[in-house]
Amino acid sequence: MKYKKISFDWDNTIAMSYMVDSEDDSDLPVYTFQGYNDKLIDLIKDYYNHDIELFIVTSRKRDLEQYYPEDSVHYQLRLLKLDHIFPPARVHYTDGDLKAKTLRDLGVELHYDDSMEEVLECKKAGIDVFSSMDFHPDTNVIAKGIIRDINGDVLLLKRTDEGTKWDIPGGHIKKIEHERGLKGLADGFEREVAEETGLLIPSSRLIDTYQHTWKDHNNEMNILLVDIDFEKPTVNLNVQDFQENSEHQWVSNDELQQYLPEMTEAAIIAVRNYLDNKDKPVVTEAAYLPSQAKSWAKMKKRLIGMGKNKNTGGGKGHTRPKMTKGKAAPPEFAVLESEEAKKKELKSKLSESLDKVISKAGKTKDDPASRRAQRIIDAMDRLLGGKTKSILSLEEENLLFAETLEVFIKDSTGNPLEMVTIKGSGSGYYYSMSDKKPVLVPRDGEYYLVSEKPDDFGRLKVYSHYKFISGVVLLVPKEEIQRIGWN
Numbered sequence: 001m002k003y004k005k006i007s008f009d010w011d012n013t014i015a016m017s018y019m020v021d022s023e024d025d026s027d028l029p030v031y032t033f034q035g036y037n038d039k040l041i042d043l044i045k046d047y048y049n050h051d052i053e054l055f056i057v058t059s060r061k062r063d064l065e066q067y068y069p070e071d072s073v074h075y076q077l078r079l080l081k082l083d084h085i086f087p088p089a090r091v092h093y094t095d096g097d098l099k100a101k102t103l104r105d106l107g108v109e110l111h112y113d114d115s116m117e118e119v120l121e122c123k124k125a126g127i128d129v130f131s132s133m134d135f136h137p138d139t140n141v142i143a144k145g146i147i148r149d150i151n152g153d154v155l156l157l158k159r160t161d162e163g164t165k166w167d168i169p170g171g172h173i174k175k176i177e178h179e180r181g182l183k184g185l186a187d188g189f190e191r192e193v194a195e196e197t198g199l200l201i202p203s204s205r206l207i208d209t210y211q212h213t214w215k216d217h218n219n220e221m222n223i224l225l226v227d228i229d230f231e232k233p234t235v236n237l238n239v240q241d242f243q244e245n246s247e248h249q250w251v252s253n254d255e256l257q258q259y260l261p262e263m264t265e266a267a268i269i270a271v272r273n274y275l276d277n278k279d280k281p282v283v284t285e286a287a288y289l290p291s292q293a294k295s296w297a298k299m300k301k302r303l304i305g306m307g308k309n310k311n312t313g314g315g316k317g318h319t320r321p322k323m324t325k326g327k328a329a330p331p332e333f334a335v336l337e338s339e340e341a342k343k344k345e346l347k348s349k350l351s352e353s354l355d356k357v358i359s360k361a362g363k364t365k366d367d368p369a370s371r372r373a374q375r376i377i378d379a380m381d382r383l384l385g386g387k388t389k390s391i392l393s394l395e396e397e398n399l400l401f402a403e404t405l406e407v408f409i410k411d412s413t414g415n416p417l418e419m420v421t422i423k424g425s426g427s428g429y430y431y432s433m434s435d436k437k438p439v440l441v442p443r444d445g446e447y448y449l450v451s452e453k454p455d456d457f458g459r460l461k462v463y464s465h466y467k468f469i470s471g472v473v474l475l476v477p478k479e480e481i482q483r484i485g486w487n
Contacts, residue, residue, distance in 0.1 A: 003128075006047055007055040007103060009113040010073050013132040014040060014056075018180045034176060036080065039135045040112065048085050055090050057102055057111070062093035097424060100125040116194035120239065133191060136174040140217065143189035144170030144266065145204060145224040146274050149250060150231050154271075156259060157196065157237075158247035165264040167245075168271065169193045170224070182206070186289035189224050196244060198236030201226045205286035208273050212266055223270045225283060253278070417448035419484040420462060422476055431475040433461070441474065454478050 008014060016034035047054055058073060065072040073091055077083040094102050100121040103111055110128045113119055122129035147155040147169060156166045171192040177184035186204055193201050208223040235248045251259060256275060260268055277283045422428065422443035429438040441464060450461035450473060459475040 001047075001050055001052060003052060003110045005053045005055070005106065005108045006110045007057045007099075007106065007108045007112070008040070008044065009099070009111075009115070009118065009132065010056055010058040010060070012114040013037065013112055015076060016176060018183060032180075034179065037132065037135055040132060041080065041082070044082065044085065054085055055092060055106055055108060056086050057092045057094065057099050057106070057108070059094050059096055059099065061095045065093075096428065098426070100127065103127050116191055117200055120194065120198060120200070123239065131191075131195070133174055133177075136176045138172040139175050139178045141173040141178050141185070141188075141220045141222065142171065142212075142266075143173055143185055143192065143222045143224060144168050144270060145189055145193065145201075145226050146207070146270065147193070147199070147201065147226045147228065149228050149233065151252075153232065153250040153252050154256060154274075155197070155235070156249045156251050156263075156267075157245040158249075159264065160244060160246050163264075164246070165267070166249075166259050166262050167264045167267045169196050169199075171196070183290045185222055186224070189222075193226075195240055196237070197248070198239045199228075199233060202228065203288045205288055207277070207283050207286045208270065210269070212269070214265070221266060221270070223273065224289070225274075225286060417450065417463065420447050420449050421445065421482045421484060422447065422462075423480045423482050431459075433473045433475065439472075439474075447474070447476075449481070449483070 011017075014037050016037060018032055018034065044054065056073060056077075060073065065074070069075060074083065074088065077086050077091075092102055092106065098121045099111070099113070099118055103122065104125060104127070108127060110130070111118075111122050112130050112132045113122070114132045116131070119129050119131055145168060149155075155169060157169055159165055159167050169192065170189055173185060173188035174191075177188040177191075180187065185206070189204055190201055193199055204224040204226045206222060207225045208221075210221050212219050212221045232250045237243060237245050237248060249259075253275065256271055260271065263271065274283065422430075422441075422445075424443045427440050427442050429440055431437070432439045445464065447462040447464055450463050452460070454460055455475065457475075458478050460478050460481060461473050462476050462481065464472045464474055
């Protein structure tokens with residue numbers, strides 16, 4: 001064999017599972033363990049018999065494995081009788097970071113992983129990589145999507161097979177994905193899009209489902225809608241070894257009609273339905289699917305970051321330690337909501353909360369803490385666009401905005417909060433006390449340290465501007481905080 005060093009991801013590559021939110025919306029998710037990837041395990045044994053140096057490279061955090069001994073990688077390797085192949089020195093943890101750097105340091109020449117983000121990073125680093133999802137059979141369930149950029153232009157791909165027709169991205173869902181319901185539908189769609197285009201898409205919405213027969217094969221067609229918040233993101237058609245598409249175009253809604261005669265039959269149905277309904281509730285109000293991109297990260301933060309579950313892997317169910325999937329932030333991070341009704345509702349709730357706090361503490365509105373709270377509410381009201389703004393010049397507006405933000409980055413004594421960032425690159429999920437769930441934030445953003453005393457799980461409170469209208473305070477592990485000082 002041409003490879004001397006080969007590595008494998010662990011969660012959802014060797015050990016398969018998925019998680020969904022509990023129906024009562026509790027902090028604990030519902031797990032389903034789907035077994036081990038026996039084909040890949042057989043391949044591992046074959047590689048070992050050919051004297052190839054093998055490694056496990058996982059995104060899990062090494063120091064958290066001790067809290068879940070029966071679900072640790074080493075324990076599961078013993079259960080599978082693979083611990084002689086992967087002794088502790090052959091198991092490497094990236095603590096949530098992408099694996100390419102670790103793989104390069106180890107001299108790995110081939111890597112197996114379920115994450116398309118990891119697959120793409122390996123390709124960039126010049127490391128041969130196989131998607132572990134290729135070991136699972138396809139179904140007759142197909143997920144294709146209307147992918148729009150910030151201008152509403154739709155992505156079309158020109159196929160290389162018979163007819164060389166224009167199509168929309170997507171493809172067949174794997175059997176193991178189909179077993180996961182709507183979550184698996186979103187997972188499979190995200191995987192197919194990444195394989196075809198190199199795009200790591202944000203959350204998708206299901207807008208149409210119908211039966212379609214092609215060459216005597218009956219397929220269940222699912223049409224998803226994705227909105228990307230920037231203009232014509234770069235498309236890479238060379239991700240696959242076998243290139244399914246030769247060209248791509250970002251096409252406006254008006255131009256879509258012109259492409260219809262040159263589209264595949266399935267794309268014609270999907271695009272016509274989209275054009276007929278793009279302004280109707282069936283499209284505009286379609287719910288987001290519970291994709292792995294959000295849910296795996298969210299669940300892992302609940303499991304490991306919050307420490308509320310003792311069964312995070314192995315036969316009892318695995319977490320997928322990787323904390324990010326795509327670079328686009330989820331809908332929770334829209335900077336300001338435009339609906340006036342929501343603005344009024346928010347202001348009303350803030351004022352109501354202030355009254356409750358003052359009453360419970362036995363304070364008056366003239367108390368310093370009460371006055372500060374009122375200033376914060378007034379500041380939020382200004383940020384939401386009160387009547388004052390309409391009579392100000394642009395320069396005065398900017399000054400007002402700066403003064404308003406200043407309220408949020410001072411402590412109760414009026415001293416400025418210390419500025420910090422989060423260690424590492426890219427984005428990560430951290431628990432938001434206001435959203436009551438993990439949210440995706442860029443690690444290199446500007447944050448302000450609110451507390452010096454960690455909570456029971458070793459996390460400090462940091463304030464984020466990203467959603468300042470509702471006062472986002474994130475819980476970040478102390479060891480991940482990089483102090484910058486006062487600016």
